[in-house]
Amino acid sequence: MSKSYNVAILGATGAVGTELLELLANRNFPLANLKLLASERSVGRTLSFKGENLPIEAVSDRAFDGIDIVLASAGGSTSKTWAGKAVEKGAVVIDNSSAFRMKEEVPLVVPEVNPQAAAHHQGIIANPNCTTILLSVALWPLHQVRPIKRLVVATYQSASGAGAKAMAEVQTQSSAILSGQPAVAEVLPYPLAFNLFPHNSPLNEQGYCEEEMKMVNETRKIFGTQQIRITATCVRVPVLRAHSEAVNIEFEVPFSPEEAREIISRSPGVKLIEDWQANHFPMPIEATGRDEVLVGRIRQDISHPCGLELWLCGDQIRKGAALNAVQIAELLVEKNLLKPLAISH
Amino acid sequence: MSKSYNVAILGATGAVGTELLELLANRNFPLANLKLLASERSVGRTLSFKGENLPIEAVSDRAFDGIDIVLASAGGSTSKTWAGKAVEKGAVVIDNSSAFRMKEEVPLVVPEVNPQAAAHHQGIIANPNCTTILLSVALWPLHQVRPIKRLVVATYQSASGAGAKAMAEVQTQSSAILSGQPAVAEVLPYPLAFNLFPHNSPLNEQGYCEEEMKMVNETRKIFGTQQIRITATCVRVPVLRAHSEAVNIEFEVPFSPEEAREIISRSPGVKLIEDWQANHFPMPIEATGRDEVLVGRIRQDISHPCGLELWLCGDQIRKGAALNAVQIAELLVEKNLLKPLAISH
Structure with missing residues (x-):
């Protein structure tokens, strides 16, 4: 049986978040569980995923417990606040904001161009700007x-x-x-x-x-x-x-x-x-x-x-943001690049 | 008393034609008479100019009798058909189509750039493309x-x-x-x-x-x-x-x-x-x-x-077409460039 992964979407209610949900469903990403995270004001709402209504949870330290991959698309300041905490919990963060893109230790990846760069990640991989x-x-x-x-x-x-x-x-x-x-x-x-x-x-x-x-x-x-x-x-x-x-x-x-x-x-x-x-x-x-x-x-x-x-x-929204992020997640899975940092859970 | 001129607009009903009417009125071009020419199907309509309703006339050889300046904006094939005839009648044609722009003997004029080129006209001056x-x-x-x-x-x-x-x-x-x-x-x-x-x-x-x-x-x-x-x-x-x-x-x-x-x-x-x-x-x-x-x-x-x-x-429509044409007409008047070809009428 092939491995499956716990994924969290940070910023699930935005235009890119909505697209991420659709792509994870349609591309049959090997999901164990999908967690939807957003700011306090979205808590209580649900979003449909593969016929199920998933609740939106408030982002917090504990929200990242057991998560393998975070797809973050909630803006730079949210990413700056939470990406490090998610990484500490053992997750790899694929970040759609510009917060980390130019940091030397953060790979900036377009899977058709530089998939090899993903291998050197230290917990965060940046998704480039749409254009x-x-x-x-x-x-x-x-x-x-x-x-x-x-x-x-x-x-x-x-x-x-x-x-x-x-x-x-x-x-x-x-x-x-x-x-x-x-x-x-x-x-x-x-x-x-x-x-x-x-x-x-x-x-x-x-x-x-x-x-x-x-x-x-x-x-x-x-x-x-x-x-x-x-x-x-x-x-x-x-x-x-x-x-x-x-x-x-x-x-x-x-x-x-x-x-x-x-x-x-x-x-x-x-x-x-x-x-x-x-x-x-x-x-x-x-x-x-x-x-x-x-x-x-x-x-x-x-x-x-x-x-x-x-x-x-x-x-x-698709290749310019959500699809590229999901492709990076697929690359991590395919190349077994989640392991080196994975803390047992 | 300063001289005034007989002007014809060929293609008076189009977007550029409408703007030409407005500009001739607002810029106080020294008009003696204004004649509106268009295809047969517009004949019977009138257009308002300085509070007067001017009739639209069908374009014909005789329509150019006594005309000093033709502002043509009815497309390349109409210009090819009528510009020569208007010139034969003694008019100077300022043509907004692309029909004559690249002809060596036809000046292509932007008054802020190459007003001197207008002096060499042989009856037709081309208005450049908008961009x-x-x-x-x-x-x-x-x-x-x-x-x-x-x-x-x-x-x-x-x-x-x-x-x-x-x-x-x-x-x-x-x-x-x-x-x-x-x-x-x-x-x-x-x-x-x-x-x-x-x-x-x-x-x-x-x-x-x-x-x-x-x-x-x-x-x-x-x-x-x-x-x-x-x-x-x-x-x-x-x-x-x-x-x-x-x-x-x-x-x-x-x-x-x-x-x-x-x-x-x-x-x-x-x-x-x-x-x-x-x-x-x-x-x-x-x-x-x-x-x-x-x-x-x-x-x-x-x-x-x-x-x-x-x-x-x-x-x-304005500087990209109608205004530039009217500026060329103003240049012809100001530099006395209508005279050389003007046949007495």
């Missing part, structure tokens, strides 16, 4: 064939990146505008319906926002090189749950679009969507609910002999 | 100080670029989706509400769409140099009438963001919108109805020593 995951899955197969020198990225990020409330807000705003009422912005800083704006994360002194610097720093860490030069402009758009990215890639040497296309076609986690005749390429509504990052419009950059242009869309 | 106009106005002042070497642009283009019907369609689709109905795409090839897709203009053999090649070719023609290397990814987004562009600029030599900011601040047709404290930068809803191209997020490109990143928004 970084999507970009990494699409570019890694190309980078392995000929190294990437520089990236210029522009993103088209859905409301889901700011959570379920932002997704609801853009719909409420759209309804308001369509009936001649003003759009009220409460979750996001500006109206997003029929509008867009540069990503509203804090700006550094150079004028880059946090979201952009995540793409720069996390991509380098995942790819295991500080040599790739990266610049990004991150923009929030009125789309519900899939991100898109226009990616200009400069390689060290020329890379033909035909070869890039062939490589993408046979790489894991990506799907080439290119119907040149019908002018049909990846779109957020088609990426929604899918596991793969959709890639298309691969073409020789007419402005640079070593350049390729590429367009991608991916489900922000 | 090109917005980009040109923002970048020209920088290019004059230190030459631009390469541009990597990603656009966020509103529905208005596909006309008034596309603007209505994205709203109808939004209503449908919000009430749980499917989004029907009739004007645009795919649903645009809560979605986006690469620009649906025809693709060339290299995989660039027409919209992208317009940016490449028209920008070079307006700037008077074939040396600038340009690549672009054009994307349609669910915004009503202002386009945005994420622009990565590589100069021949370094260009400090402070200097760029100072130059933009004092240049015509652009407005710097940068509140770093409040994370407030140009947005389509704020660019809507404004004459200026809003520019912000000017920052040193951390991936290139000679790079700057810049973000812009501009009203697609």
Whole structure:
């Protein structure tokens, strides 16, 4: 009989938490028990899992007793408070927040790219930022064939990146505008319906926002090189749950679009969507609910002999967050990477 | 008494035509008479201009009798049919279609950039494509100080670029989706509400769409140099009438963001919108109805020593089309450029 594991979801009620539940059920993760943890105000609610109603429990030290894997998606400060305690209890924490991503001792893992990094974990493994995951899955197969020198990225990020409330807000705003009422912005800083704006994360002194610097720093860490030069402009758009990215890639040497296309076609986690005749390429509504990052419009950059242009869309909640976390959990199970730290229980 | 002119609008009923009427009224263009021309099916309708109801007349050879300036915005095939005939009658045609833009003998004019080009017209002056106009106005002042070497642009283009019907369609689709109905795409090839897709203009053999090649070719023609290397990814987004562009600029030599900011601040047709404290930068809803191209997020490109990143928004119908055409008409009047071809009438 194969082993099964006790899993806790920290932040079970959010957009990513909901997706984690669905993925654990649909992918038949070898679960012994599933525990749902959230803040005090969600206690008393239940969430459906495989036909059962699971109660939401308040997070506490004792909540992690006997847990093998924590899937944390409750924001950075919650992760900072609880991840260490969960690890002390013998759990491995797969953390979706940005709290630990750039810590040297914490592996930052995209299973299609750097599964080997997971082996060195000391209890915490970080799940990268959504835009970084999507970009990494699409570019890694190309980078392995000929190294990437520089990236210029522009993103088209859905409301889901700011959570379920932002997704609801853009719909409420759209309804308001369509009936001649003003759009009220409460979750996001500006109206997003029929509008867009540069990503509203804090700006550094150079004028880059946090979201952009995540793409720069996390991509380098995942790819295991500080040599790739990266610049990004991150923009929030009125789309519900899939991100898109226009990616200009400069390689060290020329890379033909035909070869890039062939490589993408046979790489894991990506799907080439290119119907040149019908002018049909990846779109957020088609990426929604899918596991793969959709890639298309691969073409020789007419402005640079070593350049390729590429367009991608991916489900922000799924591969951009929940799916990647579950894949890391599956990797831990498959490679027996829970053991070294497992305290008997 | 200052001279006044007979103006005809060809394509008066479209989104750009409507804006042309408003601009001619509000800017107090020295009009003698205004004639509204459209296809047969609009004949019988009237449009309001300065409190008067002007009839729409069918376009014909004789319709151009006595006309000094034709503002044409009825699509490429209509322009190809009628522009020559209007010129034969002594009019100067300012054409908003792409029909004549790349013809060597036709000036392609953005008044803030290359007003001198208008002097060499032979009866037709072309109004550039919307994304090109917005980009040109923002970048020209920088290019004059230190030459631009390469541009990597990603656009966020509103529905208005596909006309008034596309603007209505994205709203109808939004209503449908919000009430749980499917989004029907009739004007645009795919649903645009809560979605986006690469620009649906025809693709060339290299995989660039027409919209992208317009940016490449028209920008070079307006700037008077074939040396600038340009690549672009054009994307349609669910915004009503202002386009945005994420622009990565590589100069021949370094260009400090402070200097760029100072130059933009004092240049015509652009407005710097940068509140770093409040994370407030140009947005389509704020660019809507404004004459200026809003520019912000000017920052040193951390991936290139000679790079700057810049973000812009501009009203697609106004500066991206109608306003630029009216400014060209004003330039013709001001510089007395109607005369050489004017046949007495």
